[in-house]
Amino acid sequence: MQTELSKRLGVEHAIFGFTPFPAVAAAISRAGGFGVLGAVRYTAPDDLKRDLDWVHAHTDGKPYGLDVVMPAQKVEAKGNQTLSEADVEAMIPAGHREFVRATLAKHGVPELPEGEASGWRITGWMEQVARSQLDVAFDYPIKLLANALGSPPADVIERAHAHDILVAALAGSARHARKHADAGIDIVVAQGYEAGGHTGEIASMVLTPDAVEAVAPLPVLAAGGIGSGEQIAAALALGAQGVWTGSIWLTTTEADLHSRKLTEKLLAATSSDTVRSRALTGKPARQLRTEWTDAWEDPAGPGTLPMPLQGLLVAEAVSRIQKYEVEALLGTPVGQIVGRMNAERSVRGVFDELTRGFERAIDRVNRIAGR
Amino acid sequence: MQTELSKRLGVEHAIFGFTPFPAVAAAISRAGGFGVLGAVRYTAPDDLKRDLDWVHAHTDGKPYGLDVVMPAQKVEAKGNQTLSEADVEAMIPAGHREFVRATLAKHGVPELPEGEASGWRITGWMEQVARSQLDVAFDYPIKLLANALGSPPADVIERAHAHDILVAALAGSARHARKHADAGIDIVVAQGYEAGGHTGEIASMVLTPDAVEAVAPLPVLAAGGIGSGEQIAAALALGAQGVWTGSIWLTTTEADLHSRKLTEKLLAATSSDTVRSRALTGKPARQLRTEWTDAWEDPAGPGTLPMPLQGLLVAEAVSRIQKYEVEALLGTPVGQIVGRMNAERSVRGVFDELTRGFERAIDRVNRIAGR
Numbered sequence: 001m002q003t004e005l006s007k008r009l010g011v012e013h014a015i016f017g018f019t020p021f022p023a024v025a026a027a028i029s030r031a032g033g034f035g036v037l038g039a040v041r042y043t044a045p046d047d048l049k050r051d052l053d054w055v056h057a058h059t060d061g062k063p064y065g066l067d068v069v070m071p072a073q074k075v076e077a078k079g080n081q082t083l084s085e086a087d088v089e090a091m092i093p094a095g096h097r098e099f100v101r102a103t104l105a106k107h108g109v110p111e112l113p114e115g116e117a118s119g120w121r122i123t124g125w126m127e128q129v130a131r132s133q134l135d136v137a138f139d140y141p142i143k144l145l146a147n148a149l150g151s152p153p154a155d156v157i158e159r160a161h162a163h164d165i166l167v168a169a170l171a172g173s174a175r176h177a178r179k180h181a182d183a184g185i186d187i188v189v190a191q192g193y194e195a196g197g198h199t200g201e202i203a204s205m206v207l208t209p210d211a212v213e214a215v216a217p218l219p220v221l222a223a224g225g226i227g228s229g230e231q232i233a234a235a236l237a238l239g240a241q242g243v244w245t246g247s248i249w250l251t252t253t254e255a256d257l258h259s260r261k262l263t264e265k266l267l268a269a270t271s272s273d274t275v276r277s278r279a280l281t282g283k284p285a286r287q288l289r290t291e292w293t294d295a296w297e298d299p300a301g302p303g304t305l306p307m308p309l310q311g312l313l314v315a316e317a318v319s320r321i322q323k324y325e326v327e328a329l330l331g332t333p334v335g336q337i338v339g340r341m342n343a344e345r346s347v348r349g350v351f352d353e354l355t356r357g358f359e360r361a362i363d364r365v366n367r368i369a370g371r
Numbered sequence: 372m373q374t375e376l377s378k379r380l381g382v383e384h385a386i387f388g389f390t391p392f393p394a395v396a397a398a399i400s401r402a403g404g405f406g407v408l409g410a411v412r413y414t415a416p417d418d419l420k421r422d423l424d425w426v427h428a429h430t431d432g433k434p435y436g437l438d439v440v441m442p443a444q445k446v447e448a449k450g451n452q453t454l455s456e457a458d459v460e461a462m463i464p465a466g467h468r469e470f471v472r473a474t475l476a477k478h479g480v481p482e483l484p485e486g487e488a489s490g491w492r493i494t495g496w497m498e499q500v501a502r503s504q505l506d507v508a509f510d511y512p513i514k515l516l517a518n519a520l521g522s523p524p525a526d527v528i529e530r531a532h533a534h535d536i537l538v539a540a541l542a543g544s545a546r547h548a549r550k551h552a553d554a555g556i557d558i559v560v561a562q563g564y565e566a567g568g569h570t571g572e573i574a575s576m577v578l579t580p581d582a583v584e585a586v587a588p589l590p591v592l593a594a595g596g597i598g599s600g601e602q603i604a605a606a607l608a609l610g611a612q613g614v615w616t617g618s619i620w621l622t623t624t625e626a627d628l629h630s631r632k633l634t635e636k637l638l639a640a641t642s643s644d645t646v647r648s649r650a651l652t653g654k655p656a657r658q659l660r661t662e663w664t665d666a667w668e669d670p671a672g673p674g675t676l677p678m679p680l681q682g683l684l685v686a687e688a689v690s691r692i693q694k695y696e697v698e699a700l701l702g703t704p705v706g707q708i709v710g711r712m713n714a715e716r717s718v719r720g721v722f723d724e725l726t727r728g729f730e731r732a733i734d735r736v737n738r739i740a741g742r
Contacts, residue, residue, distance in 0.1 A: 003739055014739070173643050174710070193564060194574035203565035203574035205596030205605060206642050206707040225576030234576060234605035236739050237732040271577050272544050336577040339545070361608040362740045368374055368385070368607050369733045 001232070001358060003241040005187065005219040009034060009063055009143055009166070013355060014242030015232065016221055018067055018146075022051040023254040026058035027347035032355075034242075036065040036146060039133045049136050056140055065144030065168075066137045070130040070152055085312070092305065092313050099302050100317050103295050107329055109320050131156075138163055144187070146170070148198065149283075151183035170223070172200025172207070174214035181215040188215050189244045192224030196247045196335035198285045199224065199276060204235070212239035227337030229357020233365070247335040252347045261325040262332060263344070271339030280318070280333065282310030288331035288338070292321065372603070372729060374612040376558065376590040380405060380434055380514055380537070384726060385613030386603065387592055388718075389438055389517075393422040394625040397429035398718035403726075405613075407436040407517060410504045419507050427511055436515030436539075437508045441501040441523055456683070463676065463684050470673050471688050474666050478700055480691050502527075509534055515558070517541070519569065520654075522554035541594070543571025543578070545585035552586040559586050560615045563595030567618045567706035569656045570595065570647060575606070583610035598708030600728020604736070618706040623718045632696040633703060634715070642710030651689070651704065653681030659702035659709070663692065 006014035012032035019025050025035030037055055042048040055064055134156060137145065145152070145160045146168040152160075160167045168187035171177035177188045190211035191197075192204030202210070204224040211220045222235035223244035235243045249255060251266050265288060275289040279296035282305055287293065296304055304310045321329045345353075377385035383403035390396050396406030408426055413419040426435055505527060508516065516523070516531045517539040523531075531538045539558035542548035548559045561582035562568075563575030573581070575595040582591045593606035594615035606614045620626060622637050636659060646660040650667035653676055658664065667675050675681045692700045716724075 001739055002741060174641070175643070192574060192576065194577050202642050202707055203563060203596055204576045205563065205574065205602055206565050206710065209599065209601055210642055210710060225574055228580060230580055230609050231576055233608035233736055236736050237604035237608055238601050239735075270545070271573050271581055272546070336573055339577065339581060359740070362736055362742065364610075365604055365607050365733055365736065366742075368372060369730070370373060371733065371737075 001236075001355065003219070003236075005221075005241040006034075011063060013351075014236075015351070015354060016065075016144075016242055016244045017249055018244060018246040019249045019255070021249075021255050022055045023058075023256070024249045024252055024347055025064055026055045027252075027254050028249070028351065029059040029062040029064045031348050031351035032062075033351060034063060034065060034144065035059070036067050036144065038067045038148075039130070039137070040067075040069045040148070042133060043129065045132045045136045048133055049139075052136065052140050063143040065146060066133075066140075066142050067146040067148055068130045068133050068137075068152075069148045070127050070150065070156075088308060089312055092309055093302075096302050096305060096313055099295075100313060103292070104317055104320065107291070107326055109317075109326050109329070110324050112316070112320055112323065127153075134159070138165075144168060146187075146189065151180045151185060154184065157184050168221070170198070171211060172198075173202055174207075174210040176200070177211040177214045177220070181218055185218075187219050187221060189221045189223050190240070191244075192222070193276070194286070194336040195224030196274075196286050196338075197333040198281070198283050200284075205238070208235060208238040208240050224335060225337055227335075227340050229354045229359070230361040231337075232354060232358045233361035237365075247337050248341060248350060249347065250332070250334060251341045251344050252350055253344055254347050257332070259322055259325050259330065261327055262322070262330050265327075265330060266332070266334060266338055266341055267343065269334075269338045269341075271336045274334060274336055274338060278304035278310060280311065280314065282307035285333055286335055287333045290329050290331040292329040292331060372607075372726065374590070374607075376592075376612040377405075382434060384722075385607075386722070386725060387436075387515075387613055387615045388620055389615060389617040390620045390626070392620075392626050393426045394429075394627070395620045395623060395718055396435060397426045398623075398625050399620070399722065400430040400433040400435045402719050402722035403433075404722060405434060405436060405515065406430070407438050407515065409438045410501070410508070411438075411440045411519070413504060414500065416503050416507045419504055420510075423507065423511050434514040436517060437504075437511075437513050438517040438519055439501045439504050439508075439523075440519045441498050441521065441527075459679060460683055463680055464673075467673050467676060467684055470666075471684060474663070475688055475691065478662070478697055480688075480697050480700070481695050483687070483691055483694065505530070509536075515539060517558075517560065522551045522556060525555065528555050539592070541569070542582060543569075544573055545578075545581040547571070548582040548585045548591070552589055556589075558590050558592060560592045560594050561611070562615075563593070564647070565657070565707040566595030567645075567657050567709075568704040569652070569654050571655075576609070579606060579609040579611050595706060596708055598706075598711050600725045600730070601732040602708075603725060603729045604732035608736070618708055619712060619721060620718065621703070621705060622712045622715050623721055624715055625718050628703070630693055630696050630701065632698055633693070633701050636698075636701060637703070637705060637709055637712055638714065640705075640709045640712075642707045645705060645707055645709060649675035649681060651682065651685065653678035656704055657706055658704045661700050661702040663700040663702060 001013040003014045015033040017028035018036045020038040025037040028035035166186040169180040170189045208222045219241035221244040222240035226243045227248040277293040372384040374385045386404040388399035389407045391409040396408040399406035537557040540551040541560045579593045590612035592615040593611035597614045598619040648664040
């Protein structure tokens with residue numbers, strides 16, 4: 001499965017795998033794909049350094065990349081000064097805090113033990129945190145730097161290019177893709193409506209060729225709805241130079257969701273069991289539908305706050321829900337392909353099924369085309 | 372482009388084209404596809420008869436089909452008696468009528484001339500109307516009968532099969548597709564989120580293989596997001612036995628939208644310019660986003676009524692908006708591929724571009740697969 005882009009990056013298959021888990025990222029690269037470690041979970045640069053060390057030691061010299069989150073719109077006080085997390089916390093209305101407290105109480109979610117900080121932090125969404133991650137990342141021979149929100153700042157693109165790193169950015173529309181191209185990025189990840197995490201309204205079937213046309217000759221990776229080899233073949237038929245996968249790796253044996261119940265929920269979910277909700281970050285992100293997302297959609301509630309306020313507001317709550325595995329509220333970002341994630345398998349097992357399914361799909365369309 | 376289904380129906384290409392326009396349906400069949408005439412616009416059986424006569428005379432003996440709309444849930448009074456249009460009209464709250472009146476007044480939409488009935492009627496959505504259409508249709512050698520809402524009643528399926536007519540039904544989820552299969556239909560049209568008209572939440576990239584797996588060995592047609600040969604190749608890679616297209620024919624020279632301004636709006640729209648709204652029928656249907664759809668989404672408004680009340684409520688308003696071509700309010704059901712409908716072309720021109728694009732996409736995936 002070779003495209004210009006996969007050749008340029010030196011990978012066997014044009015399958016990019018985004019994951020928050022170092023063991024999964026490394027295994028994807030070892031299997032012949034391109035593993036991309038998501039950095040949003042890391043608040044301390046040293047933690048990221050430790051995990052990049054691990055990935056580097058376990059990829060057998062195969063290429064890998066890093067995904068950071070730098071919001072296009074910064075939260076700034078008047079006069080452009082940088083805001084601390086505490087400044088941003090202070091912007092959260094008391095009514096919203098009370099709604100979080102009451103929703104957790106209704107479901108009997110225990111408090112975190114005295115002195116235990118929230119493990120799930122949203123600070124990775126803030127530019128200053130992303131920049132400290134980049135200071136670490138540029139010490140590693142990463143081949144790709146992706147930004148999940150907006151175009152990266154010009155100086156970051158320059159710095160990446162100086163290190164021979166390709167820069168990718170996620171786009172939800174042709175207009176958005178063109179903006180990235182104008183900013184000087186190298187790869188557009190066209191993130192369809194069906195994708196897990198932040199998505200726009202346009203489905204991959206329409207968005208992929210839209211983005212390809214909008215930024216040609218820049219390469220486009222199709223994201224959203226890609227969990228089988230047939231879907232890879234479809235994305236490549238639409239003009240993509242590869243696929244950007246994410247959800248499919250969440251239920252691999254190498255993944256560590258820290259919750260057996262969450263893994264079971266993912267394995268049981270159908271493609272109708274996700275929702276595009278602002279509950280987690282303040283921007284629409286597809287995730288498992290739970291009583292937590294329902295509460296934020298309830299017209300009787302206060303509704304969500306804009307990014308990054310919503311993320312800060314719910315960070316501790318999400319930690320508590322995860323720690324105590326409160327089933328009704330337990331969720332995670334995941335795409336509509338969750339319906340096909342029905343068994344735990346190794347990364348290698350999933351990867352091999354992707355490439356086999358791709359070959360089957362090519363056989364199929366060739367038969368139909370009479371070739 | 373030959374699948375088992377296209378062979379069974381005797382068409383050259385597995386491209387099904389749904390259209391309210393007899394001239395378009397006939398031209399699709401003549402071009403080597405399968406034209407399907409939408410019957411929802413017809414209130415008088417004689418009008419349908421006249422247009423089916425025309426289609427039959429203009430298909431050069433090629434096969435064609437008919438699409439009717441029989442809602443899965445009937446509006447019934449207590450005791451199961453059949454309701455007339457007047458009975459249903461009486462269920463509409465006065466506040467909703469006032470909202471329609473005020474919205475039209477705000478945009479200066481003139482009244483219809485004295486004695487001119489609303490041309491756009493919603494009665495085609497009611498089962499008794501659909502049944503009178505079927506009485507006409509069974510006199511023609513149609514090869515396919517599609518139902519746009521739910522499974523057709525058992526007696527209709529039986530009657531179709533007695534006439535050697537295949538029965539198709541639209542589905543928005545695997546569960547929905549299985550229900551149709553259990554009801555005895557022959558073909559599932561998997562209608563993705565990106566489609567024009569009534570759609571569910573699941574995008575074609577995920578829904579198509581979901582439906583294929585759910586009803587195998589029954590054939591699935593992919594609908595939603597199909598407006599190019601590349602998208603056809605993608606749908607077939609996903610396991611579909613053909614594609615069900617609709618929007619793409621709206622801006623052909625054979626189409627008659629009765630409004631130059633509407634055609635211009637469609638040609639100018641991008642894939643971001645549609646919305647899935649209940650404004651037209653009471654069920655979520657994708658259409659051009661307009662100030663009319665915005666008004667129904669406005670939390671300050673009364674919101675929409677359930678099907679078929681909403682359709683009856685807005686029927687006259689839609690006629691007035693169309694007759695006077697009130698630009699801000701003028702819309703039509705259309706899918707996200709409206710972004711690629713940028714020039715008026717003949718049905719034959721569009722069709723040939725679909726088959727050429729399909730061949731290009733097959734070339735492309737074969738190159739990537741190293742074949």
